[in-house]
Amino acid sequence: MSAAFDRDALLDAFDQIGRAAVEAGTKLQIAVYGGSALMLASNFRLATEDVDIRELGTDWPEWLSQAVTEIAAKNGWSATWFNDAVTFHLSPLASHDRDHLAYGTFPRRSEHVGLSVFIPTARYMLALKLKSLRISDFDKGAQDMSDAAHLLKVLGLTDVEQAIGVLAEFFPRSAADADKQRFVLKRLLAGDTAIDAPQYPRTDG
Known part of the structure; x- marks a missing residue:
């Protein structure tokens, strides 16, 4: 390994x-x-x-x-x-x-x-993470969801459709059939991220 x-x-x-x-x-x-x-x-x-x-x-x-x-x-x-x-x-x-x-x-x-x-950018990174939720295995999916939760907070997104809108900017086909993303986003937006003030990009160099 x-x-x-x-x-x-x-x-x-x-x-x-x-x-x-x-x-x-x-x-x-x-x-x-x-x-x-x-x-x-x-x-x-x-x-x-x-x-x-x-x-x-x-x-x-x-x-x-x-x-x-x-x-x-x-x-x-x-x-x-x-x-x-x-x-x-x-x-x-x-x-x-x-x-x-x-x-x-x-x-x-x-x-x-x-x-x-x-x-x-954080918007493009979030879109990539949301798209990858469609194909992730369990372990990688858990990490992707954690990353997505932090990026949502970085971008100040609090609504499922706002996040789907970001996905649509980069991957309109995925956004048109985003039932899995909506299900995951509801869970992510209802919970707390591990870090209260996530940064992307970080400001400490």
Whole structure:
């Protein structure tokens, strides 16, 4: 079983990828999704097992493949800890400028930038979480529901149809047949989230 990792470990990994990019004389820009984005930029997700990125569009350069492999071996992480499988689940209606936020550049504390990381906005992240409720297994579903509950509070949404409206912005087909989402949202909005003041993005850097 692969080891889970926390925010500090992921930031260190991004530093290593950033340094590898600088040494290769190039720059890499990625958008990070799912639990890894929440772990980086929220105060309510503490660990994850992989990093979901948008498809790079070309074959991975050798320097990136090597860096990712070295990081996995050093930390005992899955060989697929850094992957673009999430691309299939992203919304074609989402735009980079409107629906993503700049998170940071790597390596940190360096005048040279090799890696720039972006994360989805809270609205887009909530839509992704609500869409994933349709296909989640029990364990992942429980985590997705917890994430969704915190994002609802971040966005100040208190009504089921408000949340379905967010889903419709990005996934109109899912919103048109959202019985499961409505059932889950009623439960989430009737309960308390684990953290009274969830943040996304977090403000402590």
